[in-house]
Amino acid sequence: MDKIVIEGGGRLEGAVVISGAKNAVLPIMAATLLTAGQNEIDGVPRVRDVITMLRLLNDLGARTESFERGHIVLDTSGVNNYEAPYELVSTMRASCLVLGPLLARLGRAKVSLPGGCAIGARPLDLHIRGLEAMGAEIRLEQGYIYGSVKQLKGTRYYFDTVTVTGTANLMMAAALAEGETVLENAAKEPEVVFLADVLNQAGAKIEGQGTDTLVIQGVPSLKPIDCRIFPDRIETGTYMIAAAITRGDVEIQNCVPLHVEPLTLKLRQAGIIVDNNGTSLHVNGDSPFEGVNITTQPYPGFATDLQAQFMALMTLAKGQSIIFETVFENRFMHAAELNRMGADITVQGHTAVVSGVGQLSGAQLMATDLRASASLVLAALAATGESTISRVYHIDRGYLDMEEKLSRLGAKIFRTK
Ligand code: UD1
Numbered sequence: 241m242d243k244i245v246i247e248g249g250g251r252l253e254g255a256v257v258i259s260g261a262k263n264a265v266l267p268i269m270a271a272t273l274l275t276a277g278q279n280e281i282d283g284v285p286r287v288r289d290v291i292t293m294l295r296l297l298n299d300l301g302a303r304t305e306s307f308e309r310g311h312i313v314l315d316t317s318g319v320n321n322y323e324a325p326y327e328l329v330s331t332m333r334a335s336c337l338v339l340g341p342l343l344a345r346l347g348r349a350k351v352s353l354p355g356g357c358a359i360g361a362r363p364l365d366l367h368i369r370g371l372e373a374m375g376a377e378i379r380l381e382q383g384y385i386y387g388s389v390k391q392l393k394g395t396r397y398y399f400d401t402v403t404v405t406g407t408a409n410l411m412m413a414a415a416l417a418e419g420e421t422v423l424e425n426a427a428k429e430p431e432v433v434f435l436a437d438v439l440n441q442a443g444a445k446i447e448g449q450g451t452d453t454l455v456i457q458g459v460p461s462l463k464p465i466d467c468r469i470f471p472d473r474i475e476t477g478t479y480m481i482a483a484a485i486t487r488g489d490v491e492i493q494n495c496v497p498l499h500v501e502p503l504t505l506k507l508r509q510a511g512i513i514v515d516n517n518g519t520s521l522h523v524n525g526d527s528p529f530e531g532v533n534i535t536t537q538p539y540p541g542f543a544t545d546l547q548a549q550f551m552a553l554m555t556l557a558k559g560q561s562i563i564f565e566t567v568f569e570n571r572f573m574h575a576a577e578l579n580r581m582g583a584d585i586t587v588q589g590h591t592a593v594v595s596g597v598g599q600l601s602g603a604q605l606m607a608t609d610l611r612a613s614a615s616l617v618l619a620a621l622a623a624t625g626e627s628t629i630s631r632v633y634h635i636d637r638g639y640l641d642m643e644e645k646l647s648r649l650g651a652k653i654f655r656t657k
Pocket of ligand 1: 263266333334362363364365366367368401402403404405406431538544545567568569
């Protein structure tokens, strides 16, 4: 298995270009199942999760006409299979995004339950109850969700918890349902707003995106999708923190500053200089920085997907930082690894108390999930000596060309088999 080796201690300098958002492209790819024709998606990062979703769509009968230079052409005319097998869903939970579209398109779905994952139980109960409220019959058997319905019907549904893929799943199902669907306590993430906008361009009637309440008037059919994916806000935030943690000076190009505003404000509060230049951000970490507290929340709160990376930064801050994770119940796996590098982190339940230390030292590290892996890379960049990170397939799931991008900024990073 691949490992990443990092010789830490250097300062990152230069410019990095952000790729298309993984979490935006996955629901859009699932949404192509709602159409029967040639869909075109531009700005697609060729990361492992995208390849997994493509494999799944091909299994379902869609045909990949081409995937070159970030442009996917996907023909969904022949979609006829309704099974998302365990092998695919277990490697990528977002495979569950095909559940709503399959019920809307074929009236049937068999989707594996994702099972537990490193960052918590992450059930699909809210997706399932919502689809039942739309008239689908759902049963769970042998680890699979079996769904069937003649015609999905509009409904009024309240999400007990804000769920990103849950909102996307029900929005896609409602787009082709009969009548009006109202989704309350809906997710407001940019990826959800984008999905609504793209579906509307394809002929859907969705209002309220970006607010707690989505109102969807079902339509009989949609035109194929044609869109360009916006820059990845989690990749943006990861490089912002990379600049700060290495006391570097980095221009982060092709990003949407508004999408990372909570992080920008927290970095500034800590003493890091962040300049917003419209479509780029300039981060300078020359001055010493202080510990600040964060609480993760659904958008527009501080993203849980940036919590691990921010914790890595706080290990080197002056003073203490309290990190409160409210979105997932078990998302501090990186803390133990950071402590092995000399950090001082105490975890109790949903709270981590980080006491800044003067220096981290390189170590042999193990990645546990996608964003935890990124936090280890960041810590290793700042540490003295060499670090080796194993299980880097987690990084490949969501970061395009991470070693190349960091190398260009001056990092000493390479991959071994
Ligand atoms: C999405 C993102 C992921 C991010 C997360 C939170 C994608 C592909 N993934 O994941 O990167 O970390 O949002 O911003 O976009 N929950 C339930 N029942 C459900 C559904 C969710 O209890 O049916 C709970 C989860 O266990 C979790 C919380 O709701 O505690 C939020 O999860 P959710 O927003 O659904 O995360 P994902 O959509 O899987």
